[in-house]
Amino acid sequence: MANTACFMIVSKNDIPIYEAEVGAAPRKEDAAHQHQFILHAALDIVQDLAWTTSAILHTRLMLLHDSRNDDGIKSFFQEVHELYIKTLLNPLYLPGSRITSSHFDTKVRALARKYL
């Protein structure tokens, strides 16, 4: 089940804070760029939706996927959101800057393998 996805956390001002390419099969270089392009384009649509529903506002977790696993994706988002809050609680972390912790990276990939 070749199941790849590109996951990105974007802050206010549309700056990516964190990106990861997760999946079962390794992809070629240009596919990775394409994924990111699509994600950026989707940002505008998300922005419009954000104010009409009572969902998350300024920091957005975005996932580009080619599977139909809705429940898994929802749980994945919830778990990553928790991780993000824990990262945010660090008083030395400036909200909106890149997340460089390798531990965070490991955890996200483990979650991705588990839920996607």
Next chain:
Amino acid sequence: MIGVGKMKQYTNVLDRPLSKGKQEVSLSAFAFLFSELVQYNQTQVDNIAELERRLEDAGYAVGARVLELLCHREKGNRRETRLLGILSFVHSTVWKVLFGKVADSLEKGTEHEDEYMISEKELLVNRFISIPKDMGTFNCGAFVAGIVRGVLDNAGFPAVVTAHFVPVEGQQRPRTTILIKFAEEVLRREARLG
């Protein structure tokens, strides 16, 4: 060796659970830390306005984090999009988590449409602080004003928040009022949402 006897020692903060945990922090520890914060900033600046601004910035960082944490814990990730909603959220939930009780009152300003006030008889951060005469109108409540500004700003309601002393008859210490003045776009959006 320190820490050898601990049962569950999480090596990394990302592993620790995000649930409520211990609710209380010792008041004296906080008062001590806060007084150190004020003193440290006092040595770094030349005038009162700068000192207030620094306290506010410290509070802003706290406010941003408190908002995310509370939204996650209490409301299951539902965000407030209405003005009154976010104000009552600050007034009850945030105050309860930070100070152990809800704020004394929430009022709408009479002069301007965009002003609201949260008042408190005795603000926790001011309890152990006395202001010398030559500091004039300086108020350590600027820290709390910063927290409120952090919460509002990150919820999408940019505002200017300040703390003021309001003398009250029959009371020794004046009441503290946090004045919230919302930006133009907030009012426009609120009018649009109807």
